Amino acid sequence: MNRENRTSISEFFLLGFSEFPEQQQIIFWLFLCVYLVTMVGNLLILLAIGLDAHLHTPMYFFLANLSFVDICFSSVTIPKMLLNHLLRSKSISYVECMVQIYFFITFINMDGFLLGVMAYDRYMAICRPLHYTTIMCPRFCIILVMISWIITHLHALLHTLLMVQLFFCADNTIPHFFCDPYPILKLSCSDTYINDLMVFTVGGMVFMTPFMCITISYAYIFSKVLKIPSAQGIKKALSTCGSHLTVVSLFYGAIMGIYLRPSSSYSVQDMAATVIFTIITPMLNPFIYSLRNRDIKAALKKIKRELFKDPRITKY
Template sequence: MGQENRTSISEFILLGLSEQPDQQRLLFGLFLTMYLITVVGNLLIILAIGSDSHLQSPMYFFLANLSFADICFTSASIPKMLVNIETQHQTISYVGCITQLYFLLALGGLDNLLLAAMAYDRYVAICRPLHYATTMSPQNCVLIMSMCWALTNIPALTHSILLAHLFFCTQHAIPHFYCDISALLKLACSDTHLNELMVIILGAIFLTVPLALIILSYACITSAVLGFSSPEGRWKAFSTCGSHLTVVLLFYGSLMGVYLFPSSSDSVRRDSATSVLYIVVTPMLNPFIYSLRNRDMKGALRRLLGKSHLIPLAMLLPFFSLGTNAQC
């Protein structure tokens, strides 16, 4: 395409989930509520793990980092969406869009790697219990966590840098409430073959490899647990993985719904709804999933919320106290 048909734009338009004024007020209230629940719920998980001596283990160390990543992940898109609805100004600057994309990719990738690290932790705990203290030592946990933080920047930086070199057409409306990489590539006037190739390559590496490790870990766990002679032992072993498996299914199910199914002009609303599940609902549900069936976590939350300076937060305690008393 000739240079005369290219333009250097300064902003994009985020069309959001609805253009109807009455629906936008409803969406504002709904998303503000979900965002606050996400932040408060995950913050409570972090505070409970950091303040309770009973939760000083590798599993809870990774869970605290997952909660922190979820807070940052939703904060990269939802506040901007709420501001756009409130001000009726749907634009986002070019730099702001690329920056938002970077953080969404980096933090979403961090969730992905953390789920793999947590699956490995469960594998060592169940399949190699005698080596657990050595394999999952504090030094090794910090090393694994540091690798997750470092590796997740590779695809995020790659896509952000490549996008920054593209020219965009005069049409700059993004049919989402956030800057989505596939939508941005469709708006580009310059050649996007390298971008699309890197989406495939990096997606295959940073999505399928952690997922394969999770599947392999649980295949080994299942094989080991089925060899237990005691039904109680089998149930206890499986129950320690229930919450993590639920989060894995929710995370990858919503992720695949956003990026693996082909989209078309008729499926824009469907894609946006699936994005809500991935960006908003999953991070909001994670604290509840990890606390509902975890007796130690519920006890830590009760002690945390029982402190005088956290009394206002105690109203959330019933939500974290539902469910059974099974160990997780």
């Protein structure tokens, strides 16, 4: 298509979940509650880990980073949707859309990298316990997280720069509640071969690296666990991995349901799966980790006692 026949649009329109006012009202309050629960739950995890010296270990350091990323991840998509409902608008500017794409790619990949790093941490704790404190030192943990941030930001920058090179014609309606790169590419009237190639190669590598780390780590973990003679020992070893496996299953299961299958259009099922890993998983993470973790529960109870203790009671 010739350049003169192309149109550079200034905004997109997000169709969201429903066009009926009654349903929109229900969805608004539902998403508002989910967002508030996500913020409070993850902030409590951060507070518990930060204030309790017993939780200053590699596992909880990575969990704190995961909670921070989940707060950011939810804040990329939900606030704009809630604001549009209050303003009775469906529009999002081109610049806002590109910014949303950048941070969406950053935080979704950062979630994956942190889950991969946490799987490696569990492998070291169960399969190589004698070397755990030596290898998983604070400096190495910080380096792992920093490398993850650098890779995810560079990956997001690559796809965003390629996205801004595209032209969009008359159709600027996105069948989604945020600027997901997948349906936006389908709206472009430019040649998206390079974008698709980068998604398949670079995106595939960034996606598969933490996933393979998780798979290999748990292959070693399960092979080690099966050699433990006592049932109590097996239960104890698996209890340290149960929460992480639950989060991994939710996160990667939903992503694979969307991006690893051919589709000519973005369906309602795709949107529902996107909601799982962008909204539901960040909300559930604090509950999954706190309900199955005695240390987190003890730290949260300690915070509760400190917050609600009677200030008139003093200790002499």
